Structure formats: structure tokens, C-alpha cells
Amino acid sequence: MKTKWYLQLLVYAVIIxxxxxxxxxxxxxxxxxxxxxAYSLPRPKEIFSVVPNLDNYFLVWNKNNFARYFLNSSxxxxxxxxxxxxxxxxxxxxxxxxxFPGKELLFRVFLLxxxxxxxxxIIPQFLIIKNLGLVNTxxxxxxxxxxxxxxxxxxxxxxxxxxxPKEYEESVLIDGGGNWRIFWNIYLPQSLPAIxxxxxxxxxxxxxxxxxxxxxxxxxxxxxxxxxxxxxNDKYATNYGWVFAASIIALxxxxxxxxxxxxxxxxxxxxEGGVKG
Amino acid sequence: MSIPLASQPQTGNKPPAATRMxxxxxxxxxxxxxxxxxxLGTAVFxxxxxxxxxxxxxxxxxxxxxxxxxxxxxxxxxxxxxxxxNKVLMAIRNTILNVIVTVPxxxxxxxxxxxxxxLHFVKYKLVFRTVYYLPIITSWIVVAFLFRFLFAGGExxxxxxxxxxxxxIFPEPVNFLSNYWTAMIVIWLFHIWKTVGWGVVIYLAGLQxxxxxxxxxxxxxxxxxxxxxxxxxVPMLAPVTAxxxxxxxxxxxxxxxxxxxxxxxxxxxxxxTLPSLMYMQAxxxxxxxxxxxxxxxxxxxxxxxxxxxxxxxxxxKML
Numbered sequence: 001m002k003t004k005w006y007l008q009l010l011v012y013a014v015i016i017x018x019x020x021x022x023x024x025x026x027x028x029x030x031x032x033x034x035x036x037x038a039y040s041l042p043r044p045k046e047i048f049s050v051v052p053n054l055d056n057y058f059l060v061w062n063k064n065n066f067a068r069y070f071l072n073s074s075x076x077x078x079x080x081x082x083x084x085x086x087x088x089x090x091x092x093x094x095x096x097x098x099x100f101p102g103k104e105l106l107f108r109v110f111l112l113x114x115x116x117x118x119x120x121x122i123i124p125q126f127l128i129i130k131n132l133g134l135v136n137t138x139x140x141x142x143x144x145x146x147x148x149x150x151x152x153x154x155x156x157x158x159x160x161x162x163x164x165p166k167e168y169e170e171s172v173l174i175d176g177g178g179n180w181r182i183f184w185n186i187y188l189p190q191s192l193p194a195i196x197x198x199x200x201x202x203x204x205x206x207x208x209x210x211x212x213x214x215x216x217x218x219x220x221x222x223x224x225x226x227x228x229x230x231x232x233n234d235k236y237a238t239n240y241g242w243v244f245a246a247s248i249i250a251l252x253x254x255x256x257x258x259x260x261x262x263x264x265x266x267x268x269x270x271x272e273g274g275v276k277g
Numbered sequence: 278m279s280i281p282l283a284s285q286p287q288t289g290n291k292p293p294a295a296t297r298m299x300x301x302x303x304x305x306x307x308x309x310x311x312x313x314x315x316x317l318g319t320a321v322f323x324x325x326x327x328x329x330x331x332x333x334x335x336x337x338x339x340x341x342x343x344x345x346x347x348x349x350x351x352x353x354x355x356x357x358x359x360x361x362x363n364k365v366l367m368a369i370r371n372t373i374l375n376v377i378v379t380v381p382x383x384x385x386x387x388x389x390x391x392x393x394x395x396l397h398f399v400k401y402k403l404v405f406r407t408v409y410y411l412p413i414i415t416s417w418i419v420v421a422f423l424f425r426f427l428f429a430g431g432e433x434x435x436x437x438x439x440x441x442x443x444x445x446i447f448p449e450p451v452n453f454l455s456n457y458w459t460a461m462i463v464i465w466l467f468h469i470w471k472t473v474g475w476g477v478v479i480y481l482a483g484l485q486x487x488x489x490x491x492x493x494x495x496x497x498x499x500x501x502x503x504x505x506x507x508x509x510x511v512p513m514l515a516p517v518t519a520x521x522x523x524x525x526x527x528x529x530x531x532x533x534x535x536x537x538x539x540x541x542x543x544x545x546x547x548x549x550t551l552p553s554l555m556y557m558q559a560x561x562x563x564x565x566x567x568x569x570x571x572x573x574x575x576x577x578x579x580x581x582x583x584x585x586x587x588x589x590x591x592x593x594k595m596l
Contacts, residue, residue, distance in 0.1 A: 003396075003397075003398055003502075008398055011393050011396055011398075011399065012399070014389075014390075014393055015390060015393050015394055015399070015405055018386075018390050018409065019405055019408045019409065021470070022408055022409055022411055022412055022470070022474070023408055023411070025423050025424075025427060025470075026411065026415075026423075028423075028427070028435065029423050029426075032426070041429055041431060041433040041434065042433070043433045043438075044433065044435055044438045087314050087315045087318060088315070090311045090312065090314065090315060091311065091312050091314075091315030091316070093311050094308045094311035094312035094315070095312065098304065098307060098308040098311070099304060100301065100304040100305050100307075100308045101301040101304065101305070106316065109324065110319065112580075113319070113323050113324065113327070115579070115580045115583040115584055115587075116327065116576045116579060116580050117527075117530075117531050117552070117575065117576065117579050118323070119531065119533055119552045119555075119556075120327075120330060120552070120555065120572035120573075120575055120576045121322070121323060121326035121327065121330070122556065122559075123326075123330065123333065123555075123559050123565060123568060123569055123572065124325070124326035124327075124329035124330055124333070125322055125326050126560075127329070127333075127340070128321065128322070128325070128326070128329075130340070143318075143322065144322055146318060147317075147318030147319065147321055147322030147323070148318075148322045148323055150315045150318050150319050150323075151319055151323060154315060179307065179311070183311075204414060204416075207416070208416035208417065208418065210417075210418060210534070211533070211537075211556060214560075215560055226416065226418050229418055229419075229422075230418060230538075233422060240426055243422055244422070244423075244426075247418075247419040247422055247423075248419075250416065250419065251415055251416065251419055254414050254415075254416070255411075255414060255415075258410075258414045259407075262407065
């Protein structure tokens with residue numbers, strides 16, 4: 001079927017307009033990040049005629065412990081991502097492959113919690129961490145991120161685990177392997193795209209998590225990047241060159257992961273960042 | 278759930294209770310190593326907090342050590358609705374507005390863009406998909422900085438620059454974030470811009486799942502492109518649409534970073550939503566009881582909305 005040229009043109013016009021609407025703010029942000037410390041709102045004319053340079057990037061990286069916050073966030077994110085994946089895979093495997101009394105009930109409780117926004121748990125979660133004496137530690141953050149994220153990752157992975165044919169297990173069983181071997185040698189390798197997708201989502205969710213981190217971490221030296229970014233913004237509110245240079249550095253890890261893995265991505269929801277439902 | 282039990286007892290006579298207990302115990306021993314940590318984590322950090330929320334909402338709660346935290350009945354709930362500033366009522370109103378305004382726009386943009394990108398003659402589909410998805414992978418905080426910058430007051434904020442200086446549509450530069458309606462509009466645009474790409478990607482996946490044979494058959498019958506869209510594409514996408522709408526409604530119900538990072542609830546708490554109000558009341562003003570009452574009301578509402586939607590759309594697979 002040949003579509004008329006003017007219809008094709010119209011379609012292209014609409015989707016290119018859409019693409020520009022999404023791209024242009026990013027371009028404007030990147031251009032602004034090249035503007036040298038102007039303490040007032042830079043004029044659009046200045047922004048469009050700026051010469052690209054990395055001065056602001058080097059400046060903010062060495063300013064206000066930014067590099068340190070970047071490392072803090074890396075530590076918090078990587079540990080909680082690995083923990084989330086481990087717990088998610090184990091739990092999903094348990095639900096996908098085993099029969100046990102009370103499974104239906106447990107499953108329904110899990111499902112119920114997905115229908116209630118996770119954000120409302122933040123007050124009691126803070127009180128639990130406080131009772132455990134873990135306020136102002138990364139352990140406090142890890143426990144909330146990992147414990148709060150299990151249900152989401154379990155539901156995400158369970159479907160993939162259930163689609164693995166039972167026949168695959170036979171080779172392991174014949175070799176005398178048990179449930180753990182089946183888990184390691186069959187279920188995990190067979191579900192790598194799903195696990196990878198979930199890992200990227202979890203990474204993104206934790207990397208940009210602000211509200212829990214603000215409540216749990218009090219020590220300035222232990223802050224994570226989102227908190228540092230917001231404080232940086234409050235401190236240098238009108239120095240948009242610095243603010244956006246810092247923001248762009250903070251975006252790099254997630255964008256990088258997404259670009260590298262996007263072809264292997266499997267579908268999920270937008271508000272299930274792996275952290276808190 | 279209907280998973281056939283692999284080792285179901287023979288039909289007819291049930292095995293004695295002791296045997297069943299023993300079998301159940303054995304099954305638990307087999308599965309426990311796998312689910313123990315996950316179930317424990319969920320119990321401690323998800324299920325118990327929900328119960329604890331309800332308890333705190335009936336207390337005059339203080340985070341000071343050794344505080345008494347007396348039970349005060351429905352006082353927190355009553356004060357939520359009798360507060361002279363009407364903060365909670367404002368938040369509820371804003372939440373309803375957020376859903377009414379953003380869900381239809383978000384949905385329409387998502388399906389239109391996805392259908393157009395999916396047309397057979399469109400090249401570089403992957404490029405379009407990636408560009409549309411960029412805002413999704415960008416953090417809320419950074420996009421909020423960006424929107425505050427674009428909508429900055431004074432004549433050099435880009436939006437003011439275009440609409441006041443260049444086009445002359447605004448009679449004067451607008452101070453977007455210090456007026457209720459303009460602040461709400463910025464919050465809505467921020468949300469829509471940030472999340473449309475998700476719907477586009479989901480719909481694109483759904484469209485690719487429709488078999489080409491339907492369209493070929495329709496062509497043989499001489500159906501036009503528009504006719505094909507309405508009688509094949511739309512009905513075939515119904516389950517995807519249900520999934521998208523449920524998620525969009527839930528997303529619009531839970532505006533939190535959208536408000537917190539753009540206006541901090543201002544001006545004068547007018548743009549607050551229930552989550553942002555709860556968070557600020559708890560961790561800025563230390564009104565834990567009041568904040569928990571807000572949280573409980575919100576939890577119940579969102580649960581009822583989600584549950585009825587899922588019932589209505591037939592048990593859609595949510596994930």
C-alpha cells in the first residue's frame with residue numbers, strides 16, 4: 001500500500017514536532033551549562049550563541065564535595081541494586097516454581113501492597129530504621145530500598161520465570177542437582193534480559209531517590225547525589241551554568257546504561273522504579 | 278491463580294490431616310530458603326508500615342524518645358478536615374484536577390504518537406522511540422530544574438521570552454510559580470512532558486503485537502486506512518489501553534516529585550497534593566499523627582480506585 005506523499009509529510013511533521021518538543025529542553029539545558037558564572041538569568045540570546053566548553057563541569061566536580069556525593073550515590077545504588085536483584089530473583093523463583101500451603105494468601109498480600117502507593121510508608125519506615133538505630137547509616141537506606149522493592153521485582157520476574165519450560169529442569173535433575181542448581185543453571189540464565197531490565201530500572205530508581213535519603217541521612221559527608229543537587233541548587237540558585245553542569249553529570253550513568261541496554265529491554269511500568277512500589 | 282498442582286492427591290479420598298501437615302511442612306522447608314528474606318523484607322518494610330501508619334494516625338505522636346504518644350481517637354482526621362487553611366481539601370481538589378487534566382492528554386498523545394511512529398513508511402523508528410523516552414530516564418529533580426528555568430519569571434525565562442518579548446501574546450512577563458493556576462499549569466506540563474514517552478513505548482510494543490494478517494485481510498475487503506484503525510487497531514489494543522490508563526491514573530493520583538521539586542507546595546500550600554502534604558507535615562513540622570492520617574486516607578483512596586479499575590477492565594495483567 002502506497003501512502004500519498006502529503007500524508008507521509010503530515011505524519012513526519014507531527015512526530016518530528018513531538019521529538020523536538022522532547023529534545024529541545026535538553027539542548028537548551030546543555031547550552032546553558034556552558035554559560036560562565038552569570039549571577040542573573042542568562043538571556044536566551046547568550047544561551048544560543050555560547051561556545052561549548054567544559055569549564056563548568058570541572059568546576060562543579062571539584063566544588064562542594066560533588067565528587068564525594070557521586071561516589072556515595074554509586075555505593076548506595078550498586079549495593080541496593082545487587083541486593084534487590086538477589087532478593088527479587090530468589091522470591092520470584094519461590095513463587096514461580098514451588099507449591100506450598102498459604103501461597104495463595106501470601107500472593108494476595110503481595111498483590112494488595114502493589115495497589116497502595118509506597119510513598120505513604122515513609123513515616124513508619126523512618127521510625128523502624130530509627131528503632132534499629134540505623135538512622136544516618138547506609139544500612140538504613142539499603143534495608144528500605146531492598147525490603148521495599150521486593151514485591152515489585154517479584155511480580156516483574158515471576159512472569160518470566162513461569163514461562164520457562166519444565167523440561168529444561170530434567171537435565172539438572174538427571175545430573176542429581178537440586179533446587180539451587182536449577183535456579184543458577186536454568187532460571188537465571190534463561191531470564192537475563194528481564195533481570196537486566198529490572199537491574200537498570202532499580203539502578204535508576206535508587207540513583208535518583210531523594211525523599212527517603214533526605215530523611216535517613218543526616219550527615220553532610222554521607223549525602224547522596226540528589227540531595228546534594230537540590231542543596232547545590234538552593235545555594236547557587238541563579239547560577240544556572242553550574243546547576244545544569246552538575247545535573248548533566250548526575251544524568252550520565254542512567255543515560256549510559258539505558259543507551260547500552262535499550263535493545264535488550266523488556267517492558268515494565270514507568271512508576272515502578274524497582275524501589276518502592 | 279490456577280497453577281496445576283504437580284503432585285495433587287488422587288481424586289476422591291483426601292489423605293489424613295497428619296499426612297497433609299507433613300507434606301505442607303516439607304513443601305515449606307523446600308521453598309523457605311528462597312522466599313524467606315523476600316517475605317521478611319516485605320513484612321517489615323511494607324506490610325508492617327501500613328499497619329503502623331493506621332496506629333500512628335490515631336495517636337498524638339512525637340518522635341522524641343520516651344514520648345507517651347497518647348491515643349486521641351479521630352482527632353487527627355478531624356483536624357485534617359477542620360483546618361482553617363483547608364490544606365487537605367485543597368490537596369484533594371488538586372489531586373482530582375491532576376487526574377482530570379493530565380490523564381486524557383497523556384493518553385491521547387501516547388496513542389497518537391505511537392500509532393504514527395508505527396506506520397509502515399516511517400523510518401528511524403528506534404530513533405524516535407529513544408528520543409520520546411529520554412524524559413523518562415532523566416531524573417525528576419533535573420527535569421524540575423529545567424522546567425523551573427524555562428518557566429522562570431521575568432522576561433528572560435525562555436517561555437516568557439517567547440510569549441512576551443518575541444510573540445507579544447503575554448501582556449507582561451508571567452510569574453508562573455507565584456500564582457495558583459499558572460503554577461498548576463507548569464506542574465501539569467512538567468508531568469506530561471516527563472511521562473508521555475512511557476505510554477508511547479508501551480503502545481508501540483502493543484502495536485507490534487498485532488498480526489499483519491488482519492490488515493491484509495481488511496485490505497482485500499477494501500477497508501480504508503481509517504476504517505482499519507478503528508476496527509482493527511483500537512479493539513486489538515484494548516488490553517494495552519486498560520494497562521496504560523490504570524498506570525496513568527495511578528501516576529496522576531500520586532503527584533509528589535512533580536509538586537515538591539517545582540513549587541514545594543507553594544504558593545501558600547495551594548498546590549500541595551496528599552503525598553507532598555504528608556511528607557512536609559511529617560518531616561518539616563513533625564506532625565506525625567496528622568501526616569499519618571493523611572497517608573491512611575490516601576492509601577485507602579488509591580487502593581479503592583486501583584481495585585475498581587482492575588475489576589472493571591477484567592483482571593488485566595498489571596505487570
